Amino acid sequence: MSIHETAAPACHQPLTLKDFKSGVEPIWCPGCGDFGVLQSLQRALAAHGRPPHEVALVSGIGCSSRLPAYTSAYGFHGVHGRALPVAAGLKLARPDLEVIVVGGDGDGYSIGGNHFLHACRRNVNLTYIVMDNRVYGMTKGQPSPTTEADWDSDIAPGGSGVQPFSPLAIALAAGANFVARGFALDVKPLADILVAAIRHPGFSFVEVLSPCITFRPEEMEWKKAVQRGALSVNTDRAAAMAMALSVNELASGIIFQGDRPAYSETLPAPTGLAAIEKEFELNAA
């Protein structure tokens, strides 16, 4: 099998959310924002129109990274922080597949931070959904790179004292081709953002505010506090960056749609192994 022999994408066909459901029961706490993201993604995939077997969901480790098992698509639940390189390898080996990466803020911004930078820069045609709850939930409540500096926890009493960073600004600076923020409980608008992200060429990054009501019950307030539509579409990266640095951190919407060419999926026509073997020959008989 070589990359050239992979099938072309199938035609769009009518699908519903149900087509993307699996029989596996989520481990998430009742009220977890990730349920909303799962539903939005299933909606978005149905709207996008490619059948489950042409979709692959890739994740790392954490509460949100459990998501692939909860859909009917192909999936890869790998090690902590490494979903993006897995997805890049899969997409470049199989350009015919729709490859979507899902995970949390600890997985993507902390242990996987280097891959986040380089995935934005490399611009492989992927969609990356980060369910940001500003806490490590699976390990029972430690501050992540997006947690407020004064948030009190057992591991950092009185707060970590470290300022959170702006994922949108980082994605823009590193070269992501599509940048947006959604809110987990706004299922329909989030699905719309996800469809746009999936269809945009190159690396699409969607930060989703996804409340952890177990360790961050105050995030239930997000439902009221989210500034819906406060982000508007920029096609100029500098303008998008200025907006990312100035708007409220709970502003949602699409902030950037760029036109960087995606990392090449097309390859030169193969010439074969025989010519390569000849290079080794001395004194050819």
Next chain:
Amino acid sequence: MRTSFAIVFAGSGGAGAITAGSSFLQAAAREGYYGLMTKLSGAQVRGGEAAALVEIGVSPTEAQPDVFDVLIALDWDNVGKFAPEIPLNANSLVLADPAAGAPAPAIVATGARIVEIPLSKIAASVEGGRVNMVALGAGAALAGLPMGSVDAALAGMLASKGEKAVAASLAAARAGATETAVLGAAPLAPARKGARWFCSGNEAVGLGALRGGVRFVAAYPITPATEITEWLAPRMAAVGGRAMLAEDEIAAINMALGASYGGLPSMTVTSGPGLALKVETIGLAAMAELPLVIVNVMRVGPSTGIPTKSDQGDLDLVLHGTHGDAPRIVLAPLSIADCAPTTERAVHLAEALQTPVFVLSDQSFGQTETVIDPPARRPAPLKRKAESSATGADFHRYVATPDNVSPMPAPGAPGQQWVADGLSHDDYGHPSNAAKFHVAGLDKRRAKLRDFDYGETWGEIHGEGEVAVVAFGSTVGPVKEAARRLGESGMKVKVVALRLLAPAPTQAIAAALKDAQRVIVVEQNHSGQLYRHLLAEKALPAHAESLARPGPLPFRPGEIATYLA
């Protein structure tokens, strides 16, 4: 007549020692000789001193010599630093240019005969002549190589530099040969001329990967493995595959694993420090039963160690690296020529058994250029079990089978969706904490590797005797040469060369050692990692001895022969 000849060309950066060595080796190959060339360089990133250590012979050459016959110093700037790696004695000849100052004290101390030859003056007498080409001619004359072969080698190597440069080099080489003729040649016995291959172990690994069907490689730059990826980069495209430069070692192995999940035979390439970073994902490949080839070109460790020198100290890491019980296959090539078929076999095994497979090479294989017979034997291909007739809402990914290998459709196959998971899982791949599924998974993954018939992959036996030496990787060559020499003096030594290191081929080893009165495990590391491994696997008799000696200096046949005798 002598059957081998060993020569060193050494000088400061830019003097062209490596070009002289490479030209010498290729000229010898045209006369039918086998050979190998080890390159030494200083710690500088670019420039600095360099030396080409070349040994040629009438039969395949797989070990560095005990002593070099000739050292030609293009100059003496820092050449003394290489003295421990260039053994000389009273029978050795050193050619020194009086214009380049006094010979290095460490070289003088060897007692070698030092003869002055005005290399730079001869070079200046030829328009466009260079000192290294004069040295090449001198070396060829001492070895008794006909100048016609030197001409042909230079014409081939320097073709891109234009006719004028080739003509100048030829003239300089001829002048060097003429000047040296008075010293008398110690000519080699004639060799059988024929087709030869010229390659390094790193290139041969790359070729084996392509032959085996690898169509995706991802790597991060690391000495001494980088050449594999650099060699593969353009050639992967030529066979319809892709080479990726990853942002780090962990990304590289995860990219390769993602591509493998996508259905393409995939590989990552690294050396010790990089492998240390990759080990978590090796466990994932084992747990999720995903094919993956990991090439590890060993260098001196621990930590940064000595990046440019060879050692066999990563064996423990490739055998055991990762948490939990994660069976894997470990193969080590037996020679540079064996790098291609062993890597090809590694790809087949990874695909057929859905498991991580290591190719354990080392710096002295990887970065040594060698003249070999074109590799004739290739392993019979094995393919991934990707097809399944089962479809439905819940694909039975890890279904029980007689050989414990279950069908793994690639994404895109309708109705067969499954999730690769590092969590302990049931036989559908669904995460589960249940003891029965966890233990069943461990049993399945162990059994599929343990019960497979590896056939001749396990290793090779050379010779017969009541003294048996067990070795792997680049130690095999010097061990074989030591055994050959001991055989000439009446001591029979059997060499048991292991290619399959895990799962340990205990039955084959037991059969090979059945009648041995003495068993010695020879390896190039500090703690006897192979010895300990084979003891733990109960593959050695209680009286087995360990000859373990770390890099950076290579094993020489004489050192091993002395120990054995």
